[in-house]
Amino acid sequence: MRETLRTRLGWLHGWLGYMAGLVLTCIFATGSVAAFNMEITRWMQPEVQLATLVPPSARALDAAARVVAAEQARGVSAFIALPSARSSTLDVLHYNGHEFIGARLDPATGAVIPARVTAGGGLFYNFHHTLFLGPQMGTVIVNIAGIALLVAIISGVVIHIHALLPDIILLRLTAARLRAWLDAHLLAGVLFLPFMAMMAYTGVLVKADMIVPAPPRPARSVLVPAPPPALMPDMTALPLASMLARARASLPGQEPGFILFAPQRVSIFAGDASSAFLTRGHADFSLPGGSPLPVDTTATPMARTMQFMHGVHYARFAPPSLRWLYFLSGLCGTAVMASGLVLFVMKRRRHAGHRGAHRLADGLNVAVIAGLPAAMLAFLEGNRLVPASLAGREDWESAIFFAAWGLCTLHALFQALRGQAQWAWRAQLGLVGLLGTGLPVLDLLCCPGALRAQPGLHMAVDGMGAGAAIVALYARHRLGQRGA
Template identity: 30%
Template sequence: MKGGLRKSMTWLHTWSSLIVIWVLFAVFLTGTTAFFRAEITHWMTPEHHLSVKSDTPLVSATDYLQSVAPFAETWQISLPDSRSPVLGLNWQAEGEERQRRRGARAVIDPASGTAIDDARETAGGNFLFRFHYELYGISREAGRWIVGAASMLMFIAIISGIIMHRKIFADFFTFRPGKKTASWVDAHVVGSVLALPFHIMITFTGLFLLAGTLLFWQGGNERGGNERGGNQGGPQQERGAPERAPQERGAREGRTPDTAQEERGQRQRMTTAQEGDEPEQTRRRTRAEDNNREAVAIDLEDLYQQAQALMGQPVHDISIEKPMTADASITFRGSEKSSLSHFRGGTPEVTFNALGEVTEESTPEGAEGIVAKVYGVLRSLHEGHFADTLTRWLLFFSGVLGTVMVGSGALLWSQKRERQQAGQRGYELVSALNLAGIAGMFVALGAYFWANRIIPADTEGRSDLEIQAFLIAWLICLLYAVFLRKKHGWLIQLAVAGTLFAFLPVLDFVTSPAGLLDAIAAGDWVRISFDIVALLTAAGLWTAVYYLYKKARTPGRKNRPDKRRPSPRPQNKQETAS
């Protein structure tokens, strides 16, 4: 019976993962990059690269706000942090309806205090982020449904994979390179077993977040389970609030993820932006008495230092009610979460009044209610809301392992069946999709980043063009894979992807207004890390190319099919045979 169980589990593992494996690979790859979506958006907005760190970002911020909105109801300032070096400013002019918290109305270079208003419109990291749970070009429900179903099958594959794996410890650390199938098995096991906690976590939480889509009788709720725990941050209630013009909004997207905003596709946002102007004007109230209010000077810099000392952590953003008046109240929000159960919010706050006295100090304990708590923990784990730079990298690293797991699993299937089944329709279908789904995905990703810099900055509908570049590159790879994969398919596609990634840093420094030395001098590590990861990806791709090339060149040994991927030689042989 034991053997029977294991055998059936192996079957289940193989087929439950195979039918969705290319979706899973795309989801894993884009999802892994989505941990750095604000950083990617920063890289993809070279106009922001010029901004330089400053010791007194607050001075620049308040100077600017005083010049544009001296009588505002509120000011909001997001300080530069490890994810983005620019200042994001928001204000609500008097009588104006409350703005959504996400995105900035003005992006300021903290050193010079000038607004950066010519930033290009880019899909940025948000496209990759959105792609990883609702794909693209199909309706949002369908996309989520597909990803949800795929993650369900992935979960099945993980569980059956654990059961079928007899001795987890026996080959825990084993990696045997250069041994054909054994190497792929090892890569698959290393990728999956070593990061098993992560895989279980990410799949389960992903499934959980999409649960509402899969429970079709639940109805009406686009984002699964949102209503259960989504009452913590509050911005959902502001769903009807007017949207800002797209350029302004795009400027600092990704800083404070806002579900309501994520809900909307790019196009939909454009339309709501136009509609949004109307209520803004109708709701404008006349508040003449406030116009002649007295300006009161408040030493923000001093309060800022106090707040930082009180909270014991850096301040992340500041909001000021009735700025520069006697009844101003200034709230500083910290950057570190006290508890995982908040997927949004959950950071300590200190509020001062105009006299510089602390009026309120709060350190949130955690979400209220067990359901909200569970939801909060699961969601912040999946989305890395809590994450500082280190955890973000740890999540990214685990995500890379997951990508390795899915990719090696896909290749393992065709590797194992190559000798018996090559030429058969099913096998050829899988190997074509493997090529397009794995190598092609890298080509598409590389093309996406290239498109960001090559498409002129002031083109209309730029972000859509970027996305189209991604999809067209992928489509070309797919067509190539279907019709020409036997002509060095892997070699060429991986080489193309490797070249794209290898020259990304060069492209970055050529097309960005701030060159390499400027970036190092300014300490723009977000951008430099992106370039380093691009180089590492390129190195990985070129290593694969090197092995493939060596294999393709090695003559003879007909009984040893290609180690890594179906190379042209053995397949040509089968062609002539059949």
């Protein structure tokens, strides 16, 4: 009975793991990088060279309000993002359907910094949460993949529970290829099981309403016509500095993060980095006078639990050391998914030979495991190559990412369906190596001033590219040795 259960769970773990693993590998890879989404955006705007955090002055807030008024006049709903430890500028942002973009202001003087418009790290963040398919369909697909991951984790634990301790201490890289891949998959899976389970569970939970929506509210018995939309007051006359001071006093222990505008009020929200509980605490002020409005801050135990789940998953409260831990754990989770994809094809090809389905799976593996990192690096290099003054350049950057990934996918499928998957692996791993080693060189040639102004930031991002290149070139070397 036990063997029958393990056999059935093995089938479920393999097939469900592979089908969801193609998506999960992309989700974990981009999510790992998205742990530094704001830092990547700073890297992609080398014109911004403010290294120290300065509180926004009244003059700068007034200048930001004028920019908001200009955006409102164009029909764009904008808000003000206050300086923080991760972003030292005063920003006026709006959502373009995929990322938050807008003007960067000096928080001391209010002068607009002529920074290039960029998709920034928001592309990785958005891809992680929605696969760039929109907040509805994309989020549902990601949530279904998260549920599949939880099922794969449970089935994997049941299958290997009898040999859990040996799986932790054994890593036979010099053994047969199938045994070596299986050891790597089990070792990373066991060591990073808590992280993967936590991220899958919290990720599904915080967006559960997308899969299981709340029941509809009962219709009103009397239909009341909606009032006409109110006009925004004169933004240039708002006392934002005094509002900000009062908001800081009414949000003890929480630093204000952004300012939202409505026709009848201004809401100043606590920054997401204030605590592990993503509370969205805020202070409201009436317009146009700026008088404080009462705000109900009472939270039920269920609401506090959900706030903690949001905070743990998004990790916006995390200091740099914890953020690096999220990043490295996410990469190891990505390695678990990627090695599982390779194992799935190797096991079935050993018994059934090189069938067309196996060749297709080989091509998809190459496109996800090697093609996606190549596209991510091409996106970063595209930021340096696309002219800074080009209109709509954030869309050009996004197009570079998807075009590079699409070409890698076509190349991988073409080679794999011809029975030449090894050449696809070698070519695309070599491409990752070339792009990764070229990233620091391109950064140095294009932005030497920014590199001198913020060396730590540029060394970290360039180092990620170089690290990806080293791993890819090593894998390419081992692939050639083994003759796979």
